[in-house]
Amino acid sequence: MTVFEEIAHTSKSRAPLNGWLVASGFVVALVLAPVVALGFIAARGSGELWPHLIRYVLPTAIVDTATLLIGTGSLAAFIGVGTAWLVTAHRFPGRGLLEVALLLPLAVPTYIMAYATIDLMHPLGPIQTAIRAVLGIASPADFRLPDLRTMWGAILIFGFVLYPYVYLATRAMFLMQSACVIDVARTLGAGRPAAFFRVALPLARPAIAVGTSLVMMEALNDLGASDILGVRTLTVSIYSTWVNNSSLGGAAQIALVMLAVVLGLIALERWARRHQRFNTQAQRSRRIAPSPLTGIAAFGAILFCAAPILFGFLFPGLYLLKEAAKVIARDGIAPHLLREAATTVTVASIATVVTVGLGLILAYTARLVRGPLPPFLVRAGSIGYAIPGTVLAVGLLVPLAGFDNAIDGVMRQWFGVSTGLLLSGTGFALIYAYAVRFLAISTGGVESGFLKIAPSLDAAARNLGETSSGVIRRVHIPLLRPALGGAALLVFVDAMKELSATLLLRPFGFETLATHVYSEASRGTYEDGSVAALLIVLVGLIPVALLARASQVPHAEGVRTAGRISSEA
Template structure:
């Protein structure tokens, strides 16, 4: 419904003329900048994730056991938090440039050169440090699942390790690579806070500005439709490029059984690369936040912080619970009634995650705002007083927007868990006189309880971090930790943003560790 409303609104007449003004002035520049940011983030994330996944999956070296899960930790850090930390760290008044000026005896910025982080390239680096774990996770799983015998056969035919990796391992992991890069592209396209903080004008910032500053919902819908079309084209082209590619592997020894033992300079080179990546992506930002949080603890700890923490916590609990219910309904409908309609329900329920948060927000606003206006008109016609914005002005629309955005995560988690439960168990239960509901309650649900917990926690983490949809959809006088941090970031008050930012990280990090432990037990 929100996507259909978005498309219909995009084709309506723009009475304000804002969209035509954007076309005549800055829309092309915004589009080119968006493409630049996406291409840069994809390339840099690929350079971070591919060697990391290969080293972890296929090589043996000291601290590999720690690094294999620690490299996923940047997922708990929203990109805009990393952005404010590095801006404060590398800015003119930051410790790095102060140290350079002291060592080089410089008096002003004109006496030396230091790259400005508040640029398009700076945004690319920050987003890559935050988003590379999406690709790392999928590639690591793909490499672990590959037959090590294929790689060894390539070596016996005279290929070097690098040639065997390029001609055997890399093509076999293409599907995982495509999914990971698609996720990174979607997250990059949907990012608002980082690019806005760096004053990088993208299509996402254009949606936000046209709606909140120009007040033109139609123009915002038109720009959102352009973003949606770009996503559809990107995903379709990638899917078509590999529609004839079928890969089957014989069971046998995996890369886990045939890991290379790194020695001498290779071992140290890998350790330096992986620990440097982890330090820049997670350890350094967390260290800076802890330093500021301790220094400004008394000023940051107030009743507002606790209220916004509770708002974020309960909102994430509600969204995660509803997403889990949606995932169970959709997946069990497909299991009990397989067919084209059940497959379509899976596809449609998973569509929202491919849409940036700002686009989701505009798509949700359009139908519910129209519904509120219609309800108030009907009440006035029948002699009653207006009731105001029941849907679009309450917490309902925020929960609905989050649910549309993150249901796909829960649907995918439950789907993968149910795929491991043999249908013969259901048939045996039914043959013993159990109804479909009893079979689900007594057989299926106990067997997928880990998948259910994983789905709940993953949606909870994403809901805690979400910013663009919260900025556009939250009711008046309602703040989350993400919007609270963003207010301080916008005012260049990183010291006061440190404690709430750490709360976001901790409330995402603890469930993240739980999920990782569950997955390790399953492996």
């Protein structure tokens, strides 16, 4: 083979690789476009509104946001770490059931939890009515509990719903810790409490930091619960500035402040664990032997683990079930609710296919192409999960409107026909937002599936004449079906629950189950939104069941799974 023939052969063999890199670069450009556009919108200013925002809106929004994040993160960390240690290191009645049931609050979106809890805790609601009946008090004026529409009420609701993020990550880290470490501490004179605080807890700090950061970002992204509870966070301020004041520039400026908060949280989390390293030999590790608890100690452990399940899932779930049964018995299932359910499933399904497809491109490029660029593209493509839905919505308007205006200008000039808005204010905008927001879930799921496929299969297929596209089509996709199915399920459920971006980008007259619940809660007609809320919770139980099943693997496999979960987080 001559030199020229070898160069031509090398260029031809690298062409598919370059094609995958270009496709991944296009995916990342789609993700980063809203962030870049956000800067342009904010730079144009908001006219006379900005001084008003600086003086009256931003100070309250920043203080409320910081208070909510610190309070929610602290409460979620306390519940998550405490329950994770109890079910890992101790044995008491009902431990196996509680270990799985502690995941259930993940199925309840924060805005549904807020809407159900407010109705439950209303002065005329069932809880306060029962308390007055026990105390022999007739009038609500003589006895009433504090109103939940306060900051402390929001912290309680967010903490009881979001703590499973800390619980999952911390329990995984506790599973990785060898019993030898605890045994050494015990032989040196440390009791069980001292071994926990001086050995197990410091070793679990990376997982606690990751879980707490996820809790804070979820709380920051929330719009429905914060608005219902009267907490004026940055997310609520963006929504009210855009919708009520009709100021896109002002909303973009607040969104930039919010984006800075998100980046600050990520930087703080990484800085806090910059020197922390933890290694274990999975084959030689021995799980911490659970110590038995009896008497008051066992009762306290049961109560501590059961409380977040009761308040974070069971009570609101039973309330939704009761109210939904009443509404269906009285009015049946309204036709508009069926249309909204069909709309929700359709949009979420399309968004799931798109998101999983884009995640497959990024993950396969990282497997196929060597060098630092593919891992960077994967990380850049996953940044959308850290961007709140309101920020994404504001940033999407400019690129979509620019595309619409360009097409409209060309059609007017060439054919004298106006095309109007093709993408803005349509379902495409929602699908775009969902894909950017949940691409990290899809990419992470597909990457974990690729780790289980030996590289030798790729080499064998290539030696048999398959191209890179043929390998993924005929070898990888059949083997990736479980991973693709899991990622698709998680994306679908998250898309069904997404509220912030849906409220800001939905077309006129477009309603999903999430927006229906929010609209009823905003009007105070909680019972009318119970059927839609119950449907969302029931769908949310599917990924929780999968997580619970994954957590009940044998210990050796469990240690490896726990390590993978912690490293991916």
